[in-house]
Amino acid sequence: MKIPFLDKLFTTSELLSNATPDRKFVSDNDSSEISVENLNLYIKGNHILKNLNVQIPDKKITCIIGPSGCGKSTLLKTFNRLIDSVEGLNVDGKIMLHGKNILSENEDLTHHRRKVGLVSQRPCPLPMSIYDNVAYGCRIHGIKNRKNLDKIVEHYLKAAGLWEEVKDRLNTPAVRLSIGQQQRLCLARSLAVEPQIILADEATSALDPISSKTIEELFVNLKRDYSIVMVTHTLRQARRIADYVVFMYLGEIVEAGEASQVFENPQNELTKKYLEGAFS
Amino acid sequence: MQDSEIQKELTEKEEQSAVAKVFNYRLVKEKTAGGLMYILTIASLVLVVVMGIGLYLKSAPIFEEHSLGELIFSSNWRPLKGQFGFMPFIAGTVWVTVVAVLWVLPISLLTAIFLTEYAKSYVKKYVFPALDILAGLPSVIYGVWGTLLIIPWISNKFAPHFVDFSTGYTVLAGGIVLGVMILPLLVSLFIEIFSSLPTELRDASTSLGATKWQTSKKVVLKKSFPGIMASVVLAISRAMGETIAILMVCGNLPEVPRSILDACYPIPALIANNYGEMLSLPQYEAALMFAALILFVVVLVFNVISRVILYRVEKSYA
Numbered sequence: 001m002k003i004p005f006l007d008k009l010f011t012t013s014e015l016l017s018n019a020t021p022d023r024k025f026v027s028d029n030d031s032s033e034i035s036v037e038n039l040n041l042y043i044k045g046n047h048i049l050k051n052l053n054v055q056i057p058d059k060k061i062t063c064i065i066g067p068s069g070c071g072k073s074t075l076l077k078t079f080n081r082l083i084d085s086v087e088g089l090n091v092d093g094k095i096m097l098h099g100k101n102i103l104s105e106n107e108d109l110t111h112h113r114r115k116v117g118l119v120s121q122r123p124c125p126l127p128m129s130i131y132d133n134v135a136y137g138c139r140i141h142g143i144k145n146r147k148n149l150d151k152i153v154e155h156y157l158k159a160a161g162l163w164e165e166v167k168d169r170l171n172t173p174a175v176r177l178s179i180g181q182q183q184r185l186c187l188a189r190s191l192a193v194e195p196q197i198i199l200a201d202e203a204t205s206a207l208d209p210i211s212s213k214t215i216e217e218l219f220v221n222l223k224r225d226y227s228i229v230m231v232t233h234t235l236r237q238a239r240r241i242a243d244y245v246v247f248m249y250l251g252e253i254v255e256a257g258e259a260s261q262v263f264e265n266p267q268n269e270l271t272k273k274y275l276e277g278a279f280s
Numbered sequence: 281m282q283d284s285e286i287q288k289e290l291t292e293k294e295e296q297s298a299v300a301k302v303f304n305y306r307l308v309k310e311k312t313a314g315g316l317m318y319i320l321t322i323a324s325l326v327l328v329v330v331m332g333i334g335l336y337l338k339s340a341p342i343f344e345e346h347s348l349g350e351l352i353f354s355s356n357w358r359p360l361k362g363q364f365g366f367m368p369f370i371a372g373t374v375w376v377t378v379v380a381v382l383w384v385l386p387i388s389l390l391t392a393i394f395l396t397e398y399a400k401s402y403v404k405k406y407v408f409p410a411l412d413i414l415a416g417l418p419s420v421i422y423g424v425w426g427t428l429l430i431i432p433w434i435s436n437k438f439a440p441h442f443v444d445f446s447t448g449y450t451v452l453a454g455g456i457v458l459g460v461m462i463l464p465l466l467v468s469l470f471i472e473i474f475s476s477l478p479t480e481l482r483d484a485s486t487s488l489g490a491t492k493w494q495t496s497k498k499v500v501l502k503k504s505f506p507g508i509m510a511s512v513v514l515a516i517s518r519a520m521g522e523t524i525a526i527l528m529v530c531g532n533l534p535e536v537p538r539s540i541l542d543a544c545y546p547i548p549a550l551i552a553n554n555y556g557e558m559l560s561l562p563q564y565e566a567a568l569m570f571a572a573l574i575l576f577v578v579v580l581v582f583n584v585i586s587r588v589i590l591y592r593v594e595k596s597y598a
């Protein structure tokens with residue numbers, strides 16, 4: 001599938017920085033990798049993430065794999081600080097992004113979250129039209145001009161491969177779309193605020209095979225412009241699209257490295273067993 | 281050998297018939313339960329219709345001398361002279377209800393949003409039981425509270441800014457008391473609705489960089505709109521029945537109010553005040569029955585309209 005996407009004539013970031021001049025997007029290509037240092041996370045005293053250290057490479061697809069309950073979603077939610085809404089939370093360590101610790105107290109969360117998009121497991125369209133769903137993020141960050149919004153909506157619906165299917169019914173409620181279409185809409189919605197990193201938590205597990213294929217292909221295309229971190233339970237999917245793999249077990253990172261290396265020649269006994277399907 | 285085989289066969293047969301019996305028994309139970317529930321459902325629906333018809337028949341005598349239009353739109357209420365204009369009561373009911381909803385709706389929405397979206401769990405732990413207690417208080421307590429506190433406040437502090445003199449027994453007093461009465465009910469209904477929304481919905485908005493307030497306003501409130509409407513209708517219908525509190529503070533003057541500082545006479549108060557008295561006037565009883573019929577129809581129509589709107593909204597955005 002080819003996406004008429006890379007001929008970016010303009011970007012939302014230009015518009016966003018016009019709207020809020022003090023919040024310019026940094027698009028240094030080489031600095032947008034995430035680096036996790038000694039991350040410990042406790043919820044109500046339970047040690048959920050145990051001393052994690054990992055580097056997430058820039059403009060690559062990183063797959064986090066591991067058995068259920070090992071903390072994959074929690075780690076992902078820490079990356080965009082969605083985890084903050086959990087009560088009894090206690091975090092220490094560092095997550096560095098652009099040389100800044102995103103866990104630090106004085107981080108502007110709304111600004112940070114805009115840079116880190118999230119696609120959830122079940123597609124979750126907002127209770128509004130298709131158009132408004134995509135425009136939502138831009139509107140809350142202050143873009144009001146209808147013409148600009150029109151351009152953004154069209155651009156990112158194209159990027160998510162949805163434009164042709166919905167261009168004649170942009171004003172119908174988003175819930176009327178099929179599940180697969182809804183998930184692409186959610187992707188378009190995340191892209192529209194110009195993130196640098198896209199987090200996806202089992203983003204294809206609620207979809208039919210064709211739709212998940214589409215999303216996979218979209219991710220592969222999108223990695224030219226974005227760093228993608230996805231959690232998946234399907235090892236085959238990870239084999240197909242991952243450049244980098246992180247294997248977690250009981251809150252710890254057991255192994256992390258280039259996909260080819262982890263899949264072909266795992267260093268750790270646990271990883272080997274997991275990849276063989278000995279447990280899941 | 282043979283004996284034991286026969287025995288075995290027998291026990292097998294017994295078992296089978298036992299199974300069959302249990303099976304039949306279960307089916308009978310299932311059928312009776314289903315039938316009973318069906319009948320009960322129909323019965324409660326029939327009851328509503330019967331009530332409507334009963335009220336209509338009882339109020340029929342008044343239609344002999346007055347047309348429906350005259351009854352509803354005339355403002356002359358002189359039972360002794362045989363004039364029955366219900367406009368003052370209809371207007372009084374509408375005024376009090378509107379005042380109550382106008383101030384209570386925003387407050388209860390904000391309270392519910394605070395409790396579901398912002399508050400820590402230990403705050404909820406104390407506030408929820410308090411709300412339940414408030415919702416369970418008998419309405420006469422609200423009435424007494426209104427007469428003791430609200431009436432003097434309006435009469436001495438509030439009204440003097442606008443009019444020369446006010447007793448305090450006004451639309452405003454009715455609106456305040458009615459509002460306080462439905463507030464806890466509304467808040468708990470709203471909390472129920474907001475908590476039933478999936479967390480993913482909030483997360484989706486939050487991870488686009490929305491603040492809590494933006495998420496509450498544009499996602500939570502919007503998604504809950506049908507539920508909010510249904511709750512308001514429910515709360516008002518409920519409050520209409522809580523006659524006593526309103527009766528105590530509205531002034532009960534059969535005139536169409538022109539401002540919130542006029543006295544008024546809502547329909548429930550009219551019925552409660554006069555039923556049992558003055559029934560020697562044959563037309564008077566019919567008139568009160570007609571008042572009940574109006575209340576009945578208004579609540580019914582109100583419910584139906586809100587259902588229709590709900591249905592429309594749900595179809596487009598649910």
Ligand SMILES: Nc1ncnc2c1ncn2[C@@H]1O[C@H](COP(=O)(O)OP(=O)(O)OP(=O)(O)O)[C@@H](O)[C@H]1O
Pocket residue numbers: 043048067068069070071072073074075086
């Ligand atoms: N809000 C919470 N309160 C208490 N414990 C939590 C909370 N969220 C997660 N946990 C715990 O943290 C651990 C990791 O959960 P998490 O959802 O990250 O696992 P996961 O790897 O995503 O699993 P799955 O593959 O099933 O999605 C689990 O043991 C879970 O019980």
Ligand SMILES: [Mg+2]
Pocket residue numbers: 072073074201
């Ligand atoms: Mg998970």
